[in-house]
Each structure stands twice: as C-alpha cells, then as structure tokens.
Amino acid sequence: MNLHEIDVAVIGSGPAGMAAAVRAKETGAKNVVILERAEELGGLLHQCVHNGFGLFYFHEDLTGPEYAHRFIEKTMDAGVRPMLETMALNISPDREITAVSNKNQFLKFRPESIVLAMGCRERSRGALNIPGTRPAGVFTAGTAQRFINVEGFLPGRQVVILGSGDIGMIMARRLTLEGARVEAVVEVLPYVGGLIRNEVQCLHDFDIPLFLKHTVTNIYGERRVEGVRVAEVDSRMNPIGGTERDIACDTLLLSVGLIPENELSLTAGVELDPVTGGPFVDGARQTTVPGIFAGGNVVHVHDLVDNVTWESEIAGESAARFAMGERIPAWAGIKLKAGRNIRYVVPHTISGNEDVTLYMRVREPEQNVRINVGDIAGKSELIVKPSSMLKIELTSEQLKKLGKNVTEVVIDCQKWGGK
Amino acid sequence: MPEGDHSAFGELNMKLDTEVLIIGGGILGTSVARELSRYRVDTTLVEREVDFGWGSTKASATVVCQGGDCLEFRKEYRNSRFVWDSIPLMEPLCRELDVPFKRIGSLSLIRNNNELVKYQKMKNLADKYLPDLEPHQWIDRDTLRRIEPHLTRDVIGALYDPKPAVTDPVRLSIALAENARENGTNIMLGTEVVSISRGTDSFEVQTTEGLIRTRFIVNAAGVYVDKIAAMVDADEFVVYPVKAWIGVLDKKVGDIIRHVVTARPSRPGELIFVNPTVHGNIFFGIPLQLNKRGDYSSTRRMSQAGFATIRSLVPDVSEKDIINSFAGYIMYRNYELGWHECVVAASRKIPRFINFCIGFPGVSAAPAASKEVIRLLSSEGLQTVEKESFKASGRAIPDFSEASDEEKKKLIQKDSRYGHVVCRCETVTEGEIVEAIKRGATTMDGVKYRTRAGMGRCQGGFCSPRVARILARELNVPEEQVTKKGKTSRLLLYKSKELLEGAVNEPA
Ligand SMILES: Cc1cc2nc3c(=O)[nH]c(=O)nc-3n(C[C@H](O)[C@H](O)[C@H](O)COP(=O)(O)OP(=O)(O)OC[C@H]3O[C@@H](n4cnc5c(N)ncnc54)[C@H](O)[C@@H]3O)c2cc1C
Numbered sequence: 001m002n003l004h005e006i007d008v009a010v011i012g013s014g015p016a017g018m019a020a021a022v023r024a025k026e027t028g029a030k031n032v033v034i035l036e037r038a039e040e041l042g043g044l045l046h047q048c049v050h051n052g053f054g055l056f057y058f059h060e061d062l063t064g065p066e067y068a069h070r071f072i073e074k075t076m077d078a079g080v081r082p083m084l085e086t087m088a089l090n091i092s093p094d095r096e097i098t099a100v101s102n103k104n105q106f107l108k109f110r111p112e113s114i115v116l117a118m119g120c121r122e123r124s125r126g127a128l129n130i131p132g133t134r135p136a137g138v139f140t141a142g143t144a145q146r147f148i149n150v151e152g153f154l155p156g157r158q159v160v161i162l163g164s165g166d167i168g169m170i171m172a173r174r175l176t177l178e179g180a181r182v183e184a185v186v187e188v189l190p191y192v193g194g195l196i197r198n199e200v201q202c203l204h205d206f207d208i209p210l211f212l213k214h215t216v217t218n219i220y221g222e223r224r225v226e227g228v229r230v231a232e233v234d235s236r237m238n239p240i241g242g243t244e245r246d247i248a249c250d251t252l253l254l255s256v257g258l259i260p261e262n263e264l265s266l267t268a269g270v271e272l273d274p275v276t277g278g279p280f281v282d283g284a285r286q287t288t289v290p291g292i293f294a295g296g297n298v299v300h301v302h303d304l305v306d307n308v309t310w311e312s313e314i315a316g317e318s319a320a321r322f323a324m325g326e327r328i329p330a331w332a333g334i335k336l337k338a339g340r341n342i343r344y345v346v347p348h349t350i351s352g353n354e355d356v357t358l359y360m361r362v363r364e365p366e367q368n369v370r371i372n373v374g375d376i377a378g379k380s381e382l383i384v385k386p387s388s389m390l391k392i393e394l395t396s397e398q399l400k401k402l403g404k405n406v407t408e409v410v411i412d413c414q415k416w417g418g419k
Numbered sequence: 420m421p422e423g424d425h426s427a428f429g430e431l432n433m434k435l436d437t438e439v440l441i442i443g444g445g446i447l448g449t450s451v452a453r454e455l456s457r458y459r460v461d462t463t464l465v466e467r468e469v470d471f472g473w474g475s476t477k478a479s480a481t482v483v484c485q486g487g488d489c490l491e492f493r494k495e496y497r498n499s500r501f502v503w504d505s506i507p508l509m510e511p512l513c514r515e516l517d518v519p520f521k522r523i524g525s526l527s528l529i530r531n532n533n534e535l536v537k538y539q540k541m542k543n544l545a546d547k548y549l550p551d552l553e554p555h556q557w558i559d560r561d562t563l564r565r566i567e568p569h570l571t572r573d574v575i576g577a578l579y580d581p582k583p584a585v586t587d588p589v590r591l592s593i594a595l596a597e598n599a600r601e602n603g604t605n606i607m608l609g610t611e612v613v614s615i616s617r618g619t620d621s622f623e624v625q626t627t628e629g630l631i632r633t634r635f636i637v638n639a640a641g642v643y644v645d646k647i648a649a650m651v652d653a654d655e656f657v658v659y660p661v662k663a664w665i666g667v668l669d670k671k672v673g674d675i676i677r678h679v680v681t682a683r684p685s686r687p688g689e690l691i692f693v694n695p696t697v698h699g700n701i702f703f704g705i706p707l708q709l710n711k712r713g714d715y716s717s718t719r720r721m722s723q724a725g726f727a728t729i730r731s732l733v734p735d736v737s738e739k740d741i742i743n744s745f746a747g748y749i750m751y752r753n754y755e756l757g758w759h760e761c762v763v764a765a766s767r768k769i770p771r772f773i774n775f776c777i778g779f780p781g782v783s784a785a786p787a788a789s790k791e792v793i794r795l796l797s798s799e800g801l802q803t804v805e806k807e808s809f810k811a812s813g814r815a816i817p818d819f820s821e822a823s824d825e826e827k828k829k830l831i832q833k834d835s836r837y838g839h840v841v842c843r844c845e846t847v848t849e850g851e852i853v854e855a856i857k858r859g860a861t862t863m864d865g866v867k868y869r870t871r872a873g874m875g876r877c878q879g880g881f882c883s884p885r886v887a888r889i890l891a892r893e894l895n896v897p898e899e900q901v902t903k904k905g906k907t908s909r910l911l912l913y914k915s916k917e918l919l920e921g922a923v924n925e926p927a
Contacts, residue, residue, distance in 0.1 A: 100840065105828070106831050126744065133715055133716045219716070
C-alpha cells in the first residue's frame with residue numbers, strides 16, 4: 001500500500017483503534033492503517049491480565065489479552081495494515097501526519113481521514129502535588145501493572161495504594177497474589193472511585209483495608225520509599241490535624257485518575273472539552289476539525305472496554321464515509337447540555353435524525369434518580385456514581401419529538417418525584 | 420554495577436595522587452574543573468552522587484545573566500561582582516559546550532508608585548554599574564499587556580531588562596565535566612569525602628572509594644561546604660541552609676509567560692519568580708524557609724505559598740497545570756544579608772584550601788567566580804601553565820524533539836534507534852537514551868536529566884519500564900539493579916513470583 005493512497009489512518013491500536021479500523025474497512029474504506037508506537041497491536045489490554053472484558057460485546061468473560069487477541073484477528077482478517085513501532089509526532093489541521101519509526105523511518109502523509117484513538121494516561125504524583133521526598137518506589141498503578149504483568153518485576157513487597165480507581169484496586173489484588181502485602185488503599189472521597197465489582201472482588205475478597213476520606217500527606221525515604229503518612233480529610237478535603245498515622249511501606253502506587261491523551265489532537269487544532277479532557281465530538285464522533293474523528297478513552301475515560309469498542313466503531317464508520325467522499329457537516333446539529341448533577345455528556349452534539357447512544361457521568365453520587373433527556377426520554381436509576389458511566393439510547397423516533405427548531409437539549413439527573 | 424565511574428581506582432581502597440582535588444560536582448565544582456583543565460594541572464573531581472548537578476544545581480530556576488536588579492545586587496557584595504562579570508561570559512560558554520541557552524529578558528512588575536520610585540533608583544544604579552551592557556527599558560501598561568497578555572492587570576508597568584536568559588544548569592554541569600574530562604581531568608562519581616587530614620604540604624582525603632593525596636583542595640560541596648571545611652578547621656565562615664521550593668507547569672501552558680517575571684519582594688531577599696524554561700515548561704516560586712539541611716521534601720505550606728505567588732502574577736494559572744515541584748537549598752552566608760553574600764576565598768588558616776560556595780545565584784555567577792578560584796589557587800602557589808592541547812568545545816546529545824524534519828530524517832538514517840520514541844511526552848528516542856548512557860548516565864535520573872525522558876506531563880509513567888530495560892541492557896546488569904538515583908534507590912525490588920517462591924533476598 002502506497003502511503004499516499006491511505007484512506008483512513010487510525011492513531012493507536014488499543015481496543016478503540018482496532019474497533020475503528022475494522023469498522024472503517026467494513027464500511028468500505030479501501031486502505032486503512034493503524035499507527036502504533038509499540039511492537040504489537042493491543043495497547044494497554046496486554047497488561048490487563050485480569051478478566052471482566054467483553055461481557056457485553058462478546059457476552060463472554062475475557063481477560064485483557066484475550067480481548068485484544070480477538071480484535072487483533074479481526075483487524076488482520078479485515079485487511080487493515082498495522083504500522084508498528086511508528087509514532088505520530090504531529091498532525092496538521094489539513095490532516096498531514098508526521099511520524100517516525102525505526103522501520104519505516106521518517107514519514108509524512110495525508111490520509112483522507114483520521115481517527116484519534118490514543119487512549120489516556122494516568123495522573124502522576126506531580127499533578128497531585130503530594131508533599132514529601134522523591135525516592136524510588138512511587139509508581140502509577142498502570143506502570144506497576146506493566147512492570148509486573150509484562151516486564152516480570154515486582155516493584156516492592158509492602159505497598160500503600162493512593163486512590164481507589166479500577167487499576168489501583170485491580171493492582172491491590174494482583175500484588176496480594178504476587179505475595180506482596182497491601183497495607184492500605186487510601187481514597188480521599190467518601191466512596192470508592194472504581195467499579196463496585198472491583199471493590200468487592202479485589203479489596204473485600206482479599207481483606208485489604210480501605211480508608212475512605214483519607215489521603216497521603218507525606219512520603220518518607222531519601223532513596224527508596226520507607227513509609228507514608230496518612231490522614232483523614234474534612235469535607236473540603238483538607239487533612240484533619242490529629243488523625244495522622246504513619247504506615248511503613250517500600251512502594252506507593254497512585255491510582256488517582258486518568259487523563260485523555262490529546263497532545264497530538266492539539267497539534268491538529270482539535271478543540272478540547274475542559275471537562276472531559278477530550279475533543280468535542282458530534283454524533284458521528286467527528287471533532288471540530290473536519291475529517292478528524294475520535295473514539296474511546298481519548299474522548300472521555302470509560303470504565304468498560306465494551307463501550308470503548310462501540311464508540312470507536314462509530315468513529316471508524318464515519319471516517320470511512322468521509323474518506324469515500326461523504327461530507328459530514330462539521331460539528332453541527334443539536335447541542336447536548338449537561339444539566340443538574342450531570343458532569344458531561346458525550347457526544348456533545350447530535351444530528352437528531354439517527355439513533356444515538358448518549359454516554360454521561362454524574363457529579364455526585366445519588367439514589368433514586370431519573371435521568372431526563374429534555375422531555376423526550378428518561379431512565380430511572382437506583383444509584384448513580386461518578387465512577388459508573390451512564391448510557392441512554394435514543395431512537396430516531398424519539399428524537400423526532402424534539403421538533404424542527406430545537407438547538408439544545410438539557411440532560412438532567414432528577415431526584416424521584418422532583419421535576 | 421551502575422554505581423558511577425570507579426575506573427580511576429581500578430580497585431577499591433587504592434591510593435591516588437593529585438595536585439588539585441575539587442570536592443563537589445555541582446555547577447561550581449564542574450566550572451572550576453573545566454577552567455582548570457585549560458592548564459597543565461593534575462586535577463581530580465569527586466562527587467558523592469553518581470552524576471553531576473544533583474545538589475542545589477538541579478533545583479535552580481535556570482535563570483542566568485541576572486544582576487540587573489541593582490537594588491538586590493549591590494556593589495558592596497562580592498557576589499554581585501561575579502554575577503555581573505558572568506553576564507557576557509554565559510552565552511559564549513553555552514554555545515561552546517552546546518548547552519541550551521535562550522535570552523528572554525526579564526520584567527520587573529511595577530505595582531504602585533512606591534515601587535516606581537524604587538525602580539527608578541534601580542535603573543540609575545544599573546546604568547552606572549553596568550554601562551557596557553544593554554540598558555533597562557520602561558514598559559508601559561499597554562505594551563506589557565501585549566507582550567505578556569496573561570499577567571495580572573494590577574500593574575502600572577514594568578522595567579524590562581534585556582539581559583537575563585535561561586539555560587539548563589544540570590546539562591551545563593554535565594557538559595563542563597565532560598569537557599574537563601576530555602581535557603584530562605580525573606572525574607570520580609559516587610565518591611564521597613568522609614574525612615581530611617593535613618600533612619605539611621599536602622592533604623590526605625579519605626573517600627568512600629579510597630584515599631586521595633592532594634596539594635590543593637577546592638571545596639565546592641554546596642550544601643555541605645561548611646562540613647567539608649570543618650574537616651580541616653577551614654570553616655571560618657557560617658552558612659545557613661534555606662530551603663527553597665519551585666513548582667513546574669505543563670508545557671501545554673508553556674507560553675503563558677514569555678519573560679522572567681519578578682515582583683518586588685515584600686521582604687528583602689525574598690524571591691518572586693515566574694519564568695519559562697529552555698524546555699518549554701514554566702517554573703515558579705520561590706518560597707523560602709530556614710530548614711535543617713538534607714530534607715528535600717516539599718511541604719504543603721511551601722506549595723501553597725508557591726501557588727499563591729504565581730496566582731498573584733498570572734491569575735489564570737490552574738492548579739491542574741502543575742506537573743511537578745521540587746525543593747533545594749540556598750546557602751546564606753549571613754542570615755541578615757540573605758543570599759546576597761557568598762564564600763569564594765582561600766582559607767585564612769589553612770593554606771592551599773579554597774572554599775567555594777554561592778547560595779544564589781550560583782549558576783549565573785559560575786563563569787566569573789570559577790575564574791576567580793583559579794586566581795586564588797595560583798596565589799596559594801599553584802603553577803598555572805596553559806595547555807596547548809586544550810579543546811574548548813563540546814557537543815550535546817542530539818535533541819530529536821527540537822530537530823528539524825531534515826535533521827530528524829538524517830538521525831534516523833544514521834541510527835534507526837532515533838526512530839524509536841521511548842518517552843512520548845517529551846519525544847525522546849532510544850537513540851538519545853543510548854547515547855546518554857554511553858556518555859555516563861547510569862540511573863533513571865541520569866537519563867532523565869540528559870535527555871528529559873520522564874520529565875514530561877506523565878512523569879515517567881509510560882517510559883520508565885522502557886528506560887529501565889534500556890539501562891539494564893546497555894549497562895549489562897539485571898534490571899532489578901537499575902536505580903532511580905544511585906545507591907539504594909532501586910526501582911524494582913523483586914522479580915514477579917519471587918516472593919511466592921520463598922527465596923527472598925532483603926533489598927540492599
Ligand atoms: C530553588 C532554587 C532556585 C534557584 N534558582 C537559581 C537561578 O535561577 N539562577 C541561579 O543562578 N541560581 C539559582 N539558584 C542557586 C543555584 O542553584 C546555586 O547557587 C548553585 O547551584 C550552587 O552550586 P554548587 O555547585 O555550589 O552546589 P551543588 O549543586 O549543591 O553542588 C555541590 C555538590 O557537592 C557534592 N558533595 C557534597 N558533599 C560531598 C562530599 N562529602 N563528597 C563529595 N561530594 C560532595 C554534592 O553531592 C553536590 O553535587 C537556585 C537555588 C535554589 C535552591
């Protein structure tokens with residue numbers, strides 16, 4: 001395949017990238033490539049050796065590598081060309097990609113359309129501004145996961161985990177299984193940051209102490225971590241004097257949030273939503289730059305791979321349609337607005353003519369609520385939590401009820417009985 | 420073992436003879452080593468850490484060619500003389516050694532009439548003291564808003580000093596040391612001085628790696644300068660360690676400030692700074708606090724004070740954009756005079772022993788101050804005959820991210836490892852990392868300071884497993900031996916499953 005005949009270029013080969021590429025091919029795009037900086041397709045899935053992947057998409061309980069494998073086969077069967085060990089450095093607003101690789105060397109090419117699928121990265125210690133020394137032994141949970149599951153090394157034997165995100169809880173279990181002792185999982189909020197199934201299966205089942213409304217206020221050790229200080233926090237998240245205790249440990253893991261990885265998107269002039277950290281997208285997953293689409297964690301952080309896959313299939317299909325000459329009006333349509341107790345809604349706009357799935361997160365946990373999409377649809381929930389993404393499917397029939405001149409629909413999370 | 424360069428001894432506990440021993444491989448020690456390597460002098464430099472510049476030097480705000488603030492830099496302080504004399508030397512030095520240098524100028528913000536009067540005085544003094552250098556200029560409010568749109572609106576104007584610049588002080592220290600080594604200086608990393616005894620015409624210096632006999636000593640041990648001096652009763656000065664904190668902003672907001680911006684301190688000696696770095700981040704600070712030395716932890720109070728400072732100068736900064744922070748020590752010569760005075764002197768009691776410590780701004784002062792140390796050494800009796808073979812220039816490790824497309828192409832063609840990006844945030848390639856290791860990096864931090872791998876917004880989350888693997892491969896050691904910063908700072912304590920097999924070695 002000639003570089004100058006590429007129809008769709010997908011950046012990143014995690015579940016998002018592979019789903020987009022396969023769907024682009026199925027939609028009819030001829031030459032589809034995936035740029036991946038690693039040596040193999042699959043992205044972070046390879047280090048996620050636990051199960052819980054594909055329950056909804058494949059109706060099976062797969063591990064990360066198994067899920068990756070299914071999609072690697074689909075990718076190869078579909079005739080997508082993987083460009084491995086290839087890193088995109090820059091995308092110009094008119095879609096020229098600059099990339100380097102140690103096989104194909106220095107590349108510049110302009111595909112007909114692009115799908116951004118770079119995923120996300122973990123928040124680091126610096127971003128949290130945790131006081132204390134700067135010894136070895138402080139890792140983000142995902143980095144530790146890679147060390148253990150891919151590289152074959154165990155960072156330490158006595159571990160404190162700050163943050164109760166999914167990777168942190170999964171690592172608490174992994175470390176215990178590896179023979180290390182997890183002294184505590186420390187969470188600043190009054191509730192766990194990740195999925196309930198992980199709280200139960202990773203913490204409770206292994207008797208790992210969980211300290212809610214606590215944080216790490218100091219790190220000790222000059223060269224290697226020797227301990228941390230933990231304190232309770234008040235409602236404004238400030239440490240409460242007198243509640244401090246020191247915990248000896250040789251390792252501190254951080255599982256304090258994920259941030260969509262959009263440095264490349266910015267080079268192309270794609271506009272980002274400060275709330276999600278990802279691009280503004282329309283129902284077709286087109287960004288604010290025509291011909292550049294996005295799907296998966298690069299748009300907003302998901303908690304289930306199945307949703308990543310579905311969302312990215314939309315991006316892949318739209319990118320193929322664009323590459324084949326269909327002009328998808330740039331970012332037009334009906335605006336979706338986050339209302340009461342809704343932090344964000346993706347996509348940011350919809351056409352109003354097609355079936356669409358809305359993804360959203362709440363700001364605060366609440367019980368007995370109803371999520372209302374304007375007055376055309378709604379869904380009741382017993383419990384909503386910021387950590388669990390909510391999904392509402394709208395049919396074109398329902399959308400017709402909106403009427404012709406509507407430009408904005410508000411999504412609210414209302415208490416039962418309230419309006 | 421990735422524990423620095425022991426080659427000089429071959430075996431532990433051998434004895435080594437040298438004419439001049441420099442203690443400390445920070446900016447001051449390496450500057451003297453390089454200056455001295457112009458002469459036919461047998462010189463050895465020992466540094467306790469496994470790399471250069473890991474003391475105060477790495478904590479610097481990276482601003483050089485300071486001195487235009489003649490209210491703070493006054494004629495009566497010797498410190499000022501070194502800073503002023505270094506202004507014209509710094510850029511040629513950086514160019515010669517291929518170290519990043521960017522002249523960005525400084526803006527002193529004028530917030531009220533009182534300050535205006537003070538700045539008028541400052542400008543007059545600067546015109547008088549520094550007649551040969553480019554003068555200050557007044558900047559009115561509108562111009563200020565145009566050139567620094569994110570600055571607080573709460574200002575009347577600013578005094579612009581075109582001279583200040585930014586560099587990379589750790590890279591400069593490394594380049595100075597590499598150049599000194601190339602010109603014959605014996606450099607020993609991971610070598611700590613533990614005691615010194617004095618003979619009639621020489622010193623016997625006990626280090627962790629063996630004994631060194633030397634005629635002259637230059638004590639550039641930074642935060643420990645008085646401890647080293649006390650080993651031979653050459654401590655006829657007092658120093659006060661003052662902890663200083665700096666915050667780092669993401670490159671994403673790297674253009675929020677374009678000059679070194681300072682504001683008039685409310686107390687003399689206070690440091691209020693916001694500046695871009697040569698690598699496109701923003702540094703800000705600097706809260707100060709008298710503290711027990713050796714404690715590099717950053718505290719909540721300091722980070723709150725630091726954030727308040729930048730907020731008062733650049734109101735739109737968000738806490739979310741802070742990607743890192745660190746603390747270092749500024750050694751005050753005299754608590755009342757603050758950082759304004761320094762120790763650059765031959766001991767009055769002990770012949771052939773030079774104490775060399777500049778609390779602030781030691782990087783700015785290094786070029787001229789190290790020349791002064793050579794003069795002091797020769798007045799103590801050191802023969803300084805110039806070498807003809809001295810080679811002045813050095814070459815940096817190629818910087819892939821800064822290279823043009825053409826240069827990138829060439830680098831990859833020459834060595835395909837330049838096409839393998841290892842650190843995605845800073846776009847650092849395997850080629851650069853391998854070159855850094857070839858030149859002496861033995862640790863994760865050593866690679867980081869030379870190439871910036873791990874310095875970006877994810878702070879090594881992505882690249883650290885990859886860098887660790889490359890270090891292990893290039894140094895030919897097991898990956899569990901790779902350290903963050905030498906000695907016991909191992910990154911990975913066990914192999915996976917090792918704890919389950921029962922055969923566990925306690926970490927060293
Ligand atoms: C927060 C902060 C911001 C600053 N900003 C600026 C700035 O913008 N511009 C500027 O010009 N200056 C700045 N400074 C000041 C500047 O960093 C220092 O003046 C300068 O780095 C001092 O250099 P040094 O070589 O004396 O010290 P160091 O860099 O501390 O070097 C001393 C070395 O001696 C070694 N050593 C100590 N004891 C022993 C022993 N027993 N045996 C062997 N080796 C030993 C140490 O390991 C160390 O590497 C700043 C300082 C701080 C703390």
